[in-house]
Amino acid sequence: MEDTSSARIRAADADRERVATTVQTAGAEGRLTLDEVEERLSRVYSARFTDELAALTTDLPRPAPPSPGFPLTREALRRHPALRVHLAVVVAIAVLVVVRWAVLGAGFFWPAFPVFWLGMSLLVHARVRSVRQRPRAAVPY
Known part of the structure; x- marks a missing residue:
């Protein structure tokens, strides 16, 4: 008979905490009763292997991925010098x-069109940067 426990991965405290948070969130959302939450939490903290955690x-x-906020923020401008340059170019051309x-002295305000598209290019640039920089979500057990 082959020893299957040698192929199993031992659970770390961080793994247990991640699963415990998932169970507590499900209880807070009304997906689990209080008794089920208590039972699962006791099994989470007594689990030795990750497959035991996955079964819980x-x-x-699965939680929905967080929706990104407005991409053009001061923090984004601080982190990405290319966005600052793009913003400076947009402002200079708009002016x-x-x-x-x-x-x-033209009567029709034609600069609205190029300024609009310059602004859109800046927003798309910021959005692409924010998507590329978004950390990958860990897969809960």
Whole structure:
């Protein structure tokens, strides 16, 4: 008979805490009764292997990934110098086209179109940066 326990991975305290948080969240959402939460938490903290932890959350839905906020923030500008340069270029071109419009005395405010597309390019740039920098979510057990 082959020893299957040697192929199993031992659970770390961080693994247990992650599963305990999942169980507590499910209880807070009303997916588990108080008795079920207590029972599962006692089994979480007594689990020795990760497959035992996985069995405690298989019937629970996975959490939805966090929705990203507005991509163009001061923090994003601080972290990404390319965004600062892009913002400076957008502002400089916007000022130039508005000044040109004002000096030429055109009645129709045509700079609205290039300024809009410049702003959109900046938002797309910031969004791409935020998606690339988003940490990968750990898979709960």
